[in-house]
Amino acid sequence: MPETFESALQARVDTMIDACTRCGKCVEACPVTAAAGLETAARENPAGVIGGVIDILRGQNSNNGGTEAARHWASGCIRSGDCIEACDYGVNPRFLLSMARAAMARAGSDAAVLRKKGVDGFRHVARDVNAMSKIQLDDALLARLGQKTNNPPPLAREGREGASAEAQPDFVFYTGCNVLKTPHIALLALDIMDALGISYQVMGGPTHCCGIQQLRAGDLATFGRVSESALDKLSASKTGQVLSWCPSCHVQFTEMALPAAEKTRGAKPFEMTPFTLFVHKNLDRLRPLLCQPVPMRIALHKHPGVRGVVAAAEDILRSIPGVALVDLQQPAVGLQANDLKPLPAHRRALQEAELKAAEAAHIDALVALYHSDHRELCAHERDFPFQILNLYEIVGLSMGLYYEDSFKRLKLMQDADAILADCEDLVERHGFDRDTTRAAIQTMLDEQPAPLRGAS
Secondary structure (H helix, E strand, O other): OOOOHHHHHHHHHHHHHHHOOOOOHHHHHOOOOOOOOOOHHHHOOHHHHHHHHHHHHHOOOOOOOOOHHHHHHHHOOOOOOHHHHHOOOOOOHHHHHHHHHHHHHHOOOOHHHHHHHHHHHHHHHHHHHHHHHHOOOOHHHHHHOOOOOOOOOOOOOOHHHOOOOOOOOOEEEEOOOHHHHOHHHHHHHHHHHHHOOOOEEEEOOHHHOOOHHHHHHOOHHHHHHHHHHHHHHHOOOOOOEEEEOOHHHHHHHHHHHHHHHHHHHOOOOOEEEEHHHHHHHOHHHHHHHOOOOOOEEEEEEOOOOOOOHHHHHHHHHHOOOOEEEEOOOOOOOOOOHHHHOOOHHHHHHHHHHHHHHHHHOOOOEEEEOOHHHHHHHHHHHHOOOOEEEEHHHHHHHHHOOOOOOHHHHHHOOOOHHHHHHHOHHHHHHOOOOHHHHHHHHHHHHHOOOOOOOOOO
16 A cells, blocks of 8 residues: 555654653653643653553553553643653654644544544634734735735735746745734845845745644644645745744654655655754854844743754844843743643743843843744733844844834734724725634734733
8 A cells, every 4th residue: 555644654653662662761851741740650750651652652541541641741742852852762752742642632533523623723723824914914015925915916926035937946935824923023034035145935824734733633634635735835946945934833844744755755855944043054144244233131032842943043143243142041941932832820930930030130122033932922011121022123123124013013002902993904905804803813912821910
């Protein structure tokens, strides 16, 4: 039988299970075992925990197999990646935990139920991404970010993006979905590539989904179809290189979709590099463009899930004249802010501690790496004596590049009806439904793990 996406994933699971010695080092390295609900006895028996995960993957024991501690660990994974470095045998425990969560989601549900869960999750993301981007951007900027518009401007797919039909670009810049809610960040990334003289094509949004909603629902068949569709679309650069913005999409592709494609197709369709690592690789070319001093004391909000990105971001900031980098001595965990959702109390405590440490350190700006970090933190600018910015806003200031952070301006209003009224002209111009738009706005306001001061 020919290899399928599902069978390739399962083969990858089986290979890692066979390689795993159940030593428990991955559990010991995890920074959130206590926060995830593992009792002291379980933490003292890490071999039993990873053994339980393997039981889940094999479908053994009652209640879909595995120990209670293993289920807690899989459910509470925030994708920090420390477990990967801890393993001496080439096993990727983060991948195994993702597959264990999918197995738990499948337990007791038929295929139709799983498909509906995945479709509902995807539709919710698509609604929010489309609404939040369109209440901030006109047609020209939406088209520049690779999004369909009612009135596409002339040559929307050519020009600086280098995506004409006659020549493939050097790179595909893959936004993922959710950075389009904070589009100023993605637009700054494009301007930086323009300044470096790089040709690229922008792809992303719900039409290029990585399939994470289907994976979370346990619908591996649809996850495979969605992932393979995205793989085919992204295979459009002459260098075979895709620059990824979203860390979640990056992990989905590099740890799941690309290895599966390599097995089913005989070769990877492309290599994927995080955008910040790409910028860091080109830092010698970027430094002469960092002309304007940015006299600010800056602390970096850190998530280490994609290795090398935090160190690269620090090097980039140190290259900007005037920047003084301040270490707040706070824990750095998770893939991005959004990945801490399974542990809400821990997520809130981490953010509150960091905000207090930033205030005590008298910084000028708390600077985030990723879009979800920015969404969750930016409204705290109302209550603290420092700005909340993205890394590339700082880079942009030194290069003379700027876009208004409309997302932060709107979120600081803290009133869904007032926000809708503020954006009414764009809602009408894009032909968007008011109730749908208001629901997306309310979701934005509800995404506030650490409450604002004075909030009930």
